[in-house]
Amino acid sequence: MSITPASAQTYEELPPDLEERAQRIYSGVMCPQCAGQTIDESNAPIAEAMRTAIKAQLRDGATDDAIVDSLVQSYGEGILASPPTRGFSLLAWLVPPLALLLGAAAVFFTIRNMRGRSVTEPAAAGDGGSVVAAPGGAPLPFDLVDRELGEDTHAAEER
Incomplete structure (x- = not known):
């Protein structure tokens, strides 16, 4: 019988399928302490704690959506790396392509109008x-x- 420290369990490797799911979740969750970094990229203590909690939830059989939902309940929708595609956040997905289309149309009609002049x-x-x-x-x-x-x-x- 060997005695292992409690921290050894937190660094235990996940099975490959769970590790892949964990990486996908890590890359979709922002670090609440670091500006512009996901918990996958961050070395902050809170990011490490979040990764450990996600691994534990995956070992317990939680679904990806359930894990992300629990993080959103704890930290708010700002924790998500990409805004949700519903409600007011839908504008974050629709406005940039619409602005590009309107800008391209303005350039097209301006050039066409300029070419028509003699x-x-x-x-x-x-x-x-x-x-x-x-x-x-x-x-x-x-x-x-x-x-x-x-x-x-x-x-x-x-x-």
């Missing part, structure tokens, strides 16, 4: 003139300057 539209309201374009379609620089100054300096240079 460089040779009337120069000023009411004068009926047009901007002279270079072979690539870009306006010639001196014509833009003339329009801004309200003069025809280029015509004077050609004389």
Whole structure:
């Protein structure tokens, strides 16, 4: 008969199927003491205590959902690594994809609207003139300057 310390039982290995379930639970539960870490990643004493409690519950035959529910009852829904897909938390799942879709639609329509414009539209309201374009379609620089100054300096240079 050998005497083993009580702490030896807490570090006892779980059977592979229970260990896999434990790891899945660990990665879905946030450490209440560490910012942004799950209990799987944390070395805090409370995370170690939570892992030990989860292993004990798994050995006792508790289901994954029952274990997670008991943690939520103790610590609140903020203990979950991903928000639940019901109620107000559903917005955390719906808003980001909707924002991306709306942003992509805005970019698409803006580009489509910009492509539809021509460089040779009337120069000023009411004068009926047009901007002279270079072979690539870009306006010639001196014509833009003339329009801004309200003069025809280029015509004077050609004389």
